[in-house]
Amino acid sequence: MSGDSLPREAGDKLQQIGSADVAIGILPIPGAIGENTLPAIRETLSRLGGSVTCVILQSEGPDAEGTPATVSGMFPQSAPGASLQSFFNAYRTVFTAADQLKARACCVLGSDSKTVTADWIQRLLQPALEMEFDLVTPHYAHGPLEGLLNSSIIGPLERSLYGLRIQNPLGPDFGLSRRLIERMVSAERPHPVAGIVSTAARAGLTICEARVGARLYPAMDWANVSTLFAEITGPVLQDMERNAPFWQRARGSHAIPAMGETAARAEETEGADVGRLLDSFQLATRNLQEIWQMVLPPATMLELRRMSRLPAAEFAMPDGLWVRVVYDLALAHRLRTISRDHLLRAMTPLYLGWVASYALGLQAAGAPPAEQRLEQLAMAYETAKPYLISRWRWPDRFNP
Amino acid sequence: MLEQIEQALNESLTRMLNMAAGLLPGMAALILALFAATFLAWIMRVLLRRSLAGIRFDERAAGWGFPLLVEWAPSRRPTLLVTRVVSWVVIAGGFLIGVSAFDVSVTSQLVHSLFDYVPNVLGALVVLLAGTVISRFLARSVLIGAVNMNLQYARLLSAGVKWLVMVLAVAMALEHLKIGAGIVQLAFGILFGGIVFALALAVGLGSRDAVARSLEREAGRTPAENAEEPFRHL
Numbered sequence: 041m042s043g044d045s046l047p048r049e050a051g052d053k054l055q056q057i058g059s060a061d062v063a064i065g066i067l068p069i070p071g072a073i074g075e076n077t078l079p080a081i082r083e084t085l086s087r088l089g090g091s092v093t094c095v096i097l098q099s100e101g102p103d104a105e106g107t108p109a110t111v112s113g114m115f116p117q118s119a120p121g122a123s124l125q126s127f128f129n130a131y132r133t134v135f136t137a138a139d140q141l142k143a144r145a146c147c148v149l150g151s152d153s154k155t156v157t158a159d160w161i162q163r164l165l166q167p168a169l170e171m172e173f174d175l176v177t178p179h180y181a182h183g184p185l186e187g188l189l190n191s192s193i194i195g196p197l198e199r200s201l202y203g204l205r206i207q208n209p210l211g212p213d214f215g216l217s218r219r220l221i222e223r224m225v226s227a228e229r230p231h232p233v234a235g236i237v238s239t240a241a242r243a244g245l246t247i248c249e250a251r252v253g254a255r256l257y258p259a260m261d262w263a264n265v266s267t268l269f270a271e272i273t274g275p276v277l278q279d280m281e282r283n284a285p286f287w288q289r290a291r292g293s294h295a296i297p298a299m300g301e302t303a304a305r306a307e308e309t310e311g312a313d314v315g316r317l318l319d320s321f322q323l324a325t326r327n328l329q330e331i332w333q334m335v336l337p338p339a340t341m342l343e344l345r346r347m348s349r350l351p352a353a354e355f356a357m358p359d360g361l362w363v364r365v366v367y368d369l370a371l372a373h374r375l376r377t378i379s380r381d382h383l384l385r386a387m388t389p390l391y392l393g394w395v396a397s398y399a400l401g402l403q404a405a406g407a408p409p410a411e412q413r414l415e416q417l418a419m420a421y422e423t424a425k426p427y428l429i430s431r432w433r434w435p436d437r438f439n440p
Numbered sequence: 441m442l443e444q445i446e447q448a449l450n451e452s453l454t455r456m457l458n459m460a461a462g463l464l465p466g467m468a469a470l471i472l473a474l475f476a477a478t479f480l481a482w483i484m485r486v487l488l489r490r491s492l493a494g495i496r497f498d499e500r501a502a503g504w505g506f507p508l509l510v511e512w513a514p515s516r517r518p519t520l521l522v523t524r525v526v527s528w529v530v531i532a533g534g535f536l537i538g539v540s541a542f543d544v545s546v547t548s549q550l551v552h553s554l555f556d557y558v559p560n561v562l563g564a565l566v567v568l569l570a571g572t573v574i575s576r577f578l579a580r581s582v583l584i585g586a587v588n589m590n591l592q593y594a595r596l597l598s599a600g601v602k603w604l605v606m607v608l609a610v611a612m613a614l615e616h617l618k619i620g621a622g623i624v625q626l627a628f629g630i631l632f633g634g635i636v637f638a639l640a641l642a643v644g645l646g647s648r649d650a651v652a653r654s655l656e657r658e659a660g661r662t663p664a665e666n667a668e669e670p671f672r673h674l
Contacts, residue, residue, distance in 0.1 A: 320587075323594070328584065378580075379580075385584045388588055395671060
């Protein structure tokens with residue numbers, strides 16, 4: 041089954057149902073459906089007035105009619121460690137089903153059910169259903185060492201590109217209006233996850249954040265960090281290439297409306313051992329220089345070599361350097377300087393180097409809290425945007 | 441007697457002159473073919489140089505993993521190497537066409553056999569080129585993969601893979617050229633086996649401790665240990 045077409049049986053059931061006000065897609069991740077999921081959805085619907093018709097789209101479980109109606113077998117259940125492609129395809133399936141149902145709003149749940157509450161679903165759904173917002177992105181109360189790929193690259197990059205301060209542009213939980221659903225299933229075929237924010241921004245649709253609270257983040261699998269890095273950043277960079285004429289015009293950034301109260305987050309970074317991250321970075325500095333040289337300018341290479349000689353306690357990657365690495369990575373991805381898969385995997389140790397530097401920075405005495413530290417990083421992305429635009433427009437120009 | 445000698449000399453001179461006269465059209469054809477081939481080679485050289493510069497061939501060649509090509513190239517420019525190879529091939533082709541204009545059976549046979557050999561040379565070149573590309577790609581894949589797995593002997597693995605593929609490609613190219621088929625097969629077997637054996641020895645003995653440490657570190661991690669890591673990326 042491709043991401044666009046629905047499984048035959050599920051499609052038939054959707055046809056029988058006809059239409060619904062709301063479609064809620066529960067993505068096929070381990071632990072996505074729990075005992076509290078259905079009661080939480082029922083409670084949300086009752087809070088929304090009780091007359092809202094709803095269809096739950098899920099991978100397994102019994103089908104049910106009425107409100108909420110349940111359609112199972114929408115997507116195959118992903119095994120732990122499976123490729124993210126099937127996860128992305130599931131989004132497209134949800135959008136296609138929501139479009140078929142002519143739903144006024146759609147909610148996608150991609151987090152562990154242990155943290156998904158009625159408040160969580162309501163905050164994602166209500167702005168799209170009742171408050172004229174087209175996209176509701178999640179704002180999690182996460183710890184300083186959680187969601188690092190998002191904090192270091194995805195979030196600040198999209199903020200500098202589109203000028204919108206969104207904490208989690210890749211969700212995984214979202215609320216979408218009918219207008220945005222139609223665009224996501226249009227012939228343009230934006231990436232089902234990486235293309236959500238850019239599609240909404242390009243179309244001038246209204247975006248808000250839902251403060252949904254704490255989320256359970258999946259544990260790190262050391263053997264697959266480079267795969268994860270490639271599978272997440274690859275679609276984002278592809279989407280960036282697709283929207284180049286749009287983001288080159290955007291300047292600065294502004295906050296977007298936020299729904300719900302801010303939840304407190306733990307600032308615990310004690311006990312985070314960065315030795316392994318530093319080993320990865322130093323091993324790569326010794327072995328991957330030939331590849332990095334094809335992507336990064338000489339000044340950046342010089343800085344990286346200097347960093348690799350620093351003792352662990354003094355190790356630090358300046359924000360400006362990291363931002364230039366990300367921007368040069370985006371350019372090399374666009375120019376296909378080397379195979380894209382090789383490129384993204386070869387850059388993974390640099391990302392681990394940034395994580396080590398960030399964790400050490402937070403552990404230092406008198407260090408600013410994580411939120412302030414990440415705001416500094418996001419500002420560095422914005423400050424260096426002219427560098428990106430210049431490199432993007434004139435990639436052959438001499439770059440020391 | 442003198443008359444007979446004079447007659448014999450005259451006949452010999454006439455024969456020589458006739459033979460020389462008979463060679464003249466062939467010589468003229470050879471010179472013409474050489475001139476035409478040189479002109480064609482010059483045109484192709486200019487066109488190739490411009491089109492390769494247009495597609496930034498030098499940078500692309502480096503990006504495709506052809507530092508070898510850069511090393512071989514005069515003035516370290518792959519574009520120059522390609523244009524020179526193409527123009528010399530065209531000139532050599534013109535020379536062979538010119539030589540075949542001589543109506544001499546031995547020359548003709550030589551030219552025919554040379555032309556018959558051209559497909560083998562082209563085939564061998566394609567095999568070598570493909571081998572180089574594949575070996576560079578695989579070596580890079582192995583290097584990046586091994587570094588991401590924190591294997592200290594990443595470069596050794598990568599070099600091993602590269603030379604295995606290159607040895608295989610060279611053996612196949614020589615087979616195409618029909619050069620010492622039996623010896624090449626034998627030499628290939630010895631070299632291929634030798635590289636594998638050397639790698640096994642290097643990894644198993646020379647880097648035994650490093651390998652053991654790496655494997656313990658990588659394979660010994662359980663999901664529970666992973667869960668204890670404070671870092672959450674996704």
